[in-house]
Amino acid sequence: xxxxxxxxxxxxxxxxxxxxxxxxxxxxxxxxxxxxxxxxxxxxxxxxxxxxxxxxxxxxxxxxxxxxxxxxxxxxxxxxxxxxxxxxxxxx
Numbered sequence: 880x881x882x883x884x885x886x887x888x889x890x891x892x893x894x895x896x897x898x899x900x901x902x903x904x905x906x907x908x909x910x911x912x913x914x915x916x917x918x919x920x921x922x923x924x925x926x927x928x929x930x931x932x933x934x935x936x937x938x939x940x941x942x943x944x945x946x947x948x949x950x951x952x953x954x955x956x957x958x959x960x961x962x963x964x965x966x967x968x969x970x971x
Contacts, residue, residue: 880922882923883907887943888958897930898962916940918946925953933959 884906886897894910901908909926910919915937922931929947931970944955 881905881907883928884928884930885909885911885913885917885920885926886930887914887920887935887940889913889935890932893932893958914940914943917943919953921947921953923936925951927953929953929955931955931957931964933957 884901886908887892888894888897888899889912891912891969894912898910902908909920911920912935914935916939917929917931917935918938920926920942931940931943935943940957940959944957947953947955
């Protein structure tokens with residue numbers, strides 16, 4: 880079975896690095912560059928894992944996570960450049 884991962888980050892270089900590493904490891908990868916596109920992709924086809932940047936345009940990662948959690952318990956890994964403790968607590 881080929882597991883599928885959604886990578887949602889507004890930084891194309893980060894998406895490229897993640898895509899390359901994940902596809903080399905045998906995962907299917909879909910990339911999106913903003914929160915609204917991430918939510919649309921999840922509604923279209925639920926991935927096995929979501930790698931989600933917190934600071935994205937259109938809809939931030941925390942909002943995307945809240946929307947996803949209304950329907951699913953799919954695992955979500957947060958990516959962020961924010962290092963404040965409160966950001967980690969809110970993510971949890």
